Amino acid sequence: MLDPKLIRDNPDRIRNMLKARDVDFPLDELIKLDKERRELIIKTDELRKTRNLISVDIANKKKSDKDVSSLIEQMHSVSDELQKLEEAQIRAEDSYKKLFLTLPNMIHESVPTGKDESANKEIKKWGNVPVFDFKIQNHVDLAQSLDLVDLERAAKVSGARFYYLKNQLVKLNQSLIQFALDFLSEKNYTPIQTPYMINKSSMEGTIIAHDFEDVIYKIDGEDLYLIGTSEHAVASMYADEIIEGSRLPLKYAGISSCFRKEAGAHGRDQKGIFRVHQFEKVEQFIFSRPEESWNEHEKMLSNAEEFYQKLGVPYRVMLLSSGDMGKVSAKTYDLEAWMAGQNDYREIISCSNCLDFQARRLKIRFRDKTNEQPQYLHTLNSTLVATTRTMVAMLENFQTKDGHISIPKVLQKYVGMSTI
């Protein structure tokens, strides 16, 4: 959610943002609804004032045993009118909010303008793309030949894009999580394992309406949704709270399973465990002072880079274009890992600064002194490791001539072996 004042004072900035994002949005209607709503607030407030005055009058007159029948008569009509106005106000408020909640975030000036991923900008590359002197396999063939996954039975039991992990791949999955948690703990992140289901208002705080349809699973008959990432649950933790400024920045290493419908992805990455409905992820999440957030954003990215450097996975960093970026983010870096089996870089990390967009939706504020006006803080999120995709990169890049997989040194003490 943007600052409502921006809509009144500077609608052109919003128009430019919408154009850059290539989003159709009825901004004029929102402006109209905002105006209507505020006019109704003024009217109802005035009428309530009248009601309060008469009410006090009645109370006083009653104390001194005076006749109040004419005042009560007056109150009848005031109350009737007020009820009508209140209904209109609630309606106006609802339609305003409903529309307002679908308005995307502003965009940082450094973000390249463009319709889609073709406008993304490569920031840097790290590591040498591996060269093989034998015919390599993709992660699906490799994992199946080593009995590390069972995709057919997963399809039978759950459907497409599900998987059974088996044998050493289970261990590798757990090891990545453990390594990531240790890695972030050293950087003073607080490890946190979140609820995997959260209610609607929490979900609305972190994502934009139509994303519900495409990515979020709903629990039938309950006000509960499966989280698509621990970001959803961590961000909501401090909803409706005012945080003491001295506690900022709050840094969390969120660990959870993540559930995604992948509704818009028909046919893409159909095989294997690259694009799946469920995976584990360790996430960096930061509640930051506004003036620190861009700095924190860069630090989160370098954490992610350091992690993949330690694993020895070659990657490149992309700055997403205005059209490719998520609607709640003001600026997003993707880290794309080299996947030898696909002979390409593929997304494994997404690192975003959401400014006060989520904080406004969730009413998360901070202040340094008690009687200071509280202000909205900034929220940032970045993947540290999404296990399935990272395992794909490891399988494909670290495969050996005899059809096995070398485990990077940093992980060996977790996995308890040097080769799978």
Place this chain on the structure above:
RNA sequence: GCGGGGGUCGCCUAGCCUGGUAGGGCGUGGGAUUGCUAAUCCCAUGUCCGCAAGGACCCGUGGGUUCGAAUCCCACUCCCCGCGCCA
């Protein structure tokens, strides 16, 4: 799932029976006064509309009754205790 108790401003609490401007304490911030590890006093300390003056809202949430609801009624929700079920 059943029975009982509860949810009031950052925290604690009064008010509810008997409807009529939500009071006090603590903490925190600012100020005054004083000056031996401090004390005392005053002000401020939820949200919204408004340039402001000012006003409205706020007692878990949503309804209802009423001229008027923290207070009465109904539903829901969350927390605590007990029972049941259970990894």
